[in-house]
Amino acid sequence: MEAKNKLRMTKQRQVILEELRKVKTHPTADDMYQMLRKKMPKISLGTVYRNLEILSESGIIQKLDVGGTQKRFDGDITIHxxxxxxxxxxxxxxxxxxxxxxxxxxxxxxxxxxxxxxxxxxxxxxxxxxxxxxxx
Amino acid sequence: MEAKNKLRMTKQRQVILEELRKVKTHPTADDMYQMLRKKMPKISLGTVYRNLEILSESGIIQKLDVGGTQKRFDGDITIHxxxxxxxxxxxxxxxxxxxxxxxxxxxxxxxxxxxxxxxxxxxxxxxxxxxxxxxx
DNA sequence: CTATTTGATAGAAATAATTACTAATTACAT
DNA sequence: ATGTAATTAGTAATTATTTCTATCAAATAG
Known part of the structure; x- marks a missing residue:
């Protein structure tokens, strides 16, 4: 029943985090996927979704729900x-x-x-x- | 090309509006569908979606996007x-x-x-x- | 009153966004 | 180096919503 929270820093996770922190936009999961596959062509959309979810759950990034059909993500976790x-x-x-x-x-x-x-x-x-x- | 704004008050539309105004919750489209089919068993989910959309576009009700996966609706259009x-x-x-x-x-x-x-x-x-x- | 046109319906199919599944791979502690 | 649990790519499945289609009913014209 305990939260084990073993977070492995895989290459994919690292690149996702770096890229999100680099841009000042607030990309959707698919935006991220399109950006990332230029650097890492074999990355899978599911991996992008899963990692954005994991990273936001552990408070490293922010998941935004600002209206529209897609969720967006923000590497800036300061209050704004x-x-x-x-x-x-x-x-x-x-x-x-x-x-x-x-x-x-x-x-x-x-x-x-x-x-x-x-x-x-x-x-x-x-x-x-x-x-x-x-x-x- | 003009906005005709011909809103026909059909039985379905009326029941949807009445029901939404009656409840103090903020139902999703599917919540509404489940509630409505008790009174009107043949109503279609598509009709519920379409009418909630139309009613909110014409400002009669409010469409909420408060997080979570589903949109919600509010019959109270005062500022809150x-x-x-x-x-x-x-x-x-x-x-x-x-x-x-x-x-x-x-x-x-x-x-x-x-x-x-x-x-x-x-x-x-x-x-x-x-x-x-x-x-x- | 009957025909026409227009908007709305039910039900099914389609689409979009996201999540789950599976076998192969990889990070990391020992 | 090795074992193992976490993670991956790729695909399939699910969820929420929208669109399509044939039918139906109200409103308007003649």
């Missing part, structure tokens, strides 16, 4: 929020630190035991802003 | 946040109105054009709190 472009799905970072304790505020309103919050924004990325302008 | 139980997935309402303009704050930090925000909490629902207590 995200914006998602409603047109193209691109996800960017935003550093907004709420000026008061949202969890405490929320705790007053519910019988759930509150652990943490997630603040996310929706908007238009620079590229899609330009496209909109061109169309009008 | 949600908590999701990390154990069972149950979703509850929380009325926290941030005391300052989060969008404006975020806009300073990004070149995305910010439209709106979404604030969500994670925690343990009352039922799972009890289960945890019993186990310890």
């Amino acid at each position: 929020s995200h914006v998602r472009c409603i047109d193209c799905g691109r996800v960017g970072d935003i550093d907004v630190t709420p000026k008061y304790n949202l969890e405490a505020e929320a705790q007053k309103m519910t019988d759930f035991m509150i652990f943490r919050h997630r603040l996310e924004f929706t908007g238009l990325c620079p590229i899609c802003q330009h496209k909109k302008k061109a169309t009008s | 946040s949600h908590v999701r139980c990390i154990d069972c997935g149950r979703v509850g309402d929380i009325d926290v109105t941030p005391k300052y303009n989060l969008e404006a704050e975020a806009q300073k930090m990004t070149d995305f054009m910010i439209f709106r925000h979404r604030l969500e909490f994670t925690g343990l629902c009352p039922i799972c709190q009890h289960k945890k207590k019993a186990t310890s």
Whole structure:
């Protein structure tokens, strides 16, 4: 019943972690797969999924659920929020630190035991802003 | 090419809307399907999906994306946040109105054009709190 | 009132994203 | 170096959702 947590640092796991930390985007599992197979052509999509899952479970990376059909991943585990472009799905970072304790505020309103919050924004990325302008 | 917006109030659509407004939970499409087929045994899962989509697109209900694998729906379209139980997935309402303009704050930090925000909490629902207590 | 067109339905099939299975391989402690 | 449990590639299966198709019913035209 104990969590053994024997994490082996395989080549695949290492490359996945390195690559995710390198990019400033927030790739989906498939994005990662496409990126990775350039360096490691025989890597399998299942391996990418499994490792992203394992790495996020052990808190080494972050799994994002910012809307849209696919999960995304972030190598930056510091506290920050995200914006998602409603047109193209691109996800960017935003550093907004709420000026008061949202969890405490929320705790007053519910019988759930509150652990943490997630603040996310929706908007238009620079590229899609330009496209909109061109169309009008 | 114009948005005609001809919404026919069919029996199925009506029952879906009524049922969603009646419950205080935040059912998935399949939850709805299971609930609805008790009243309307021949209703199709596709119809449930399509109508929840149509109703949320026209702003009559809300489509939620609070994590987990399935989308959820909310008949309450007033501004409010949600908590999701990390154990069972149950979703509850929380009325926290941030005391300052989060969008404006975020806009300073990004070149995305910010439209709106979404604030969500994670925690343990009352039922799972009890289960945890019993186990310890 | 009857015909037409338009939107909606049930049921099945298709697609997309993710997870599970299996035999072969590999990292790592001894 | 060797044993063994973890991990892999490749494939199959599953899950959630969307699309397709033939049919049906309401609304509108004549």
